[in-house]
Amino acid sequence: MKGIIVHGGSGKWPLEKWEKAKEGVREAAQTGYEYLRKSGDPVEACVRAVMSLEDNPVFNAGTGAVLTLDGRVEMDASIMKGSTLEAGAVAGVENIKNPILLARKVMEETDHVLLAGEGAMKFARAMGFEYYNPITEERRKKWMELKEKFETGEAELPWHKMQELIKKHPELLGGTVGCVAISDGEIVAGTSTGGVFFKLFGRVGDTPLIGAGTYATSFGGASATGIGEGIIRVVLSKSACDFMRIGVSAPKAAEAVIDIVNSSVKTATGIITIDNMGNIGFAHNTPTMPVAYIKEGEEFVYISPDE
Ligand code: ASP
Secondary structure (H helix, E strand, O other): OEEEEEEOOOEOOOHHHHHHHHHHHHHHHHHHHHHHHHHOOHHHHHHHHHHHHHOOOOOOOOOOOOOOOOOOOOEEEEEEEOOOOEEEEEEEEOOOOOHHHHHHHHHHHOOOOEEEHHHHHHHHHHOOOOOOOOOOHHHHHHHHHHHHHHHOOOOOOOOOOHHHHHHHOHHHOOOOEEEEEEEOOEEEEEEEEOOOOOOOOOOOOOOOOEOOOEEEOOOEEEEEEEOHHHHHHOOHHHHHHHHHHOOOOHHHHHHHHHHHHHHOOOOOEEEEEEEOOOOEEEEEOOOEOOEEEEEOOEEEEEOOOOO
């Protein structure tokens, strides 16, 4: 049984970006699935799918990641292999093209799980990652506009209360990317992001935190998106995997953890899941979340509940 699901971030996707987001998730799922079919290697398939999303400037990961309050890009990523619980993650990395590849290096080449900031960058250069500027003109423009509004008092940005900010500007969220892949019982999950728009420098969200943004066991895998501060507090991806461990199907596990969010932290959140029976699920409490999945005999692309 082989299957793959990807997401392009929960939030509010402006209509004019729907086609690009849809095309982007479709392409990523196809890239990953094609590899999965040929090789049966879910780690490489997951990495290839996430890289395809990172390289697509419409998503908030890799090229086109959102800017911090001080106009830089600090990216987070993680990957986890369900059968062995091996995991690798990076937080606050700058000037590399594909953070998911660096997370994989942490998993495969070190005895650690998470490297952050300067140390992670030193490791990246040692691993041969070249300098790359992921900032796109569009993101820079958006940042300048917001900064100006903030400075003139036209916009209030209570970023210490991130959920308030996102309630007012749901379009600021979204674009984080993630993937869960299964091949003959081996489940892998991976997630990559630029974080939340206008975040304070040094802020680390859920994405690189194993259990929060990404988790996989031999029973199921999950990748989350949304306001990291909420996802961390409910340990979202691990919770979904715990449901799948006791026999809850991937779609029901995704719904159950979104219910937990809605009745506790109440923050904007989305999740994708696969269980070891090959069931695929996703759920979100945001206006939308681009999703694509492919499994034997079935292909599905989705962007909005109204579509
Ligand atoms: N979860 C990401 C973070 O908080 C953001 C997102 O998914 O859009 O860093």
